[in-house]
Amino acid sequence: MLKDLTNRADVSLLVHAFYSKIRADKEINFYFNEMISDWDEHLEKLTNFWEMNLFGGKMYTGDPLQAHVKVEHNFSGKIGPNEFGIWLNYWAQTIDELFAGENAAILKLRARKMGTFIYMAMFNSRTKESLQ
Numbered sequence: 001m002l003k004d005l006t007n008r009a010d011v012s013l014l015v016h017a018f019y020s021k022i023r024a025d026k027e028i029n030f031y032f033n034e035m036i037s038d039w040d041e042h043l044e045k046l047t048n049f050w051e052m053n054l055f056g057g058k059m060y061t062g063d064p065l066q067a068h069v070k071v072e073h074n075f076s077g078k079i080g081p082n083e084f085g086i087w088l089n090y091w092a093q094t095i096d097e098l099f100a101g102e103n104a105a106i107l108k109l110r111a112r113k114m115g116t117f118i119y120m121a122m123f124n125s126r127t128k129e130s131l132q
């Protein structure tokens with residue numbers, strides 16, 4: 001029987017397993033490989049992000065909307081609902097493979113909600129040229 005996430009080690013396991021799937025996906029790994037030069041640092045940052053999201057604290061200090069606006073500018077209109085769908089499917093799939101319970105459900109729901117805001121921020125930052 002699967003357990004629920006209860007600590008940072010659980011979040012770290014989830015983040016590592018999730019990014020293994022992302023990095024193996026030929027349709028979207030390019031976006032990540034292009035922008036992330038230090039994977040250890042990225043995985044640490046994302047572990048901080050989701051640990052804080054789930055258990056509180058102040059270990060993540062970044063700005064996800066701003067970070068994705070930067071991603072949008074790098075790829076000018078190429079990232080859309082299809083890419084977000086792939087991302088969210090891997091997220092839910094990885095959670096379901098490793099964990100079960102209230103926190104597991106919360107993480108799936110929060111990523112889906114966040115995805116909407118991140119996508120809106122990216123879309124709103126598009127330049128006229130990339131909308132043509």
Ligand code: HEM
Nearest residue numbers: 031032035049062063064067071079083084087111114115
């Ligand atoms: C659907 C929900 C998503 C969530 C919750 C999410 C979350 C995050 C977070 C928290 C960061 C770290 C931001 C920081 O640097 O402080 C990040 C970085 C990044 N995300 Fe996402 N993301 C999502 C979707 C996507 C999608 C669909 C793509 C591309 C197809 C993407 C590409 C990236 C890239 C390339 C970075 C690294 C940016 C950099 O370090 O310069 N994300 N994401």
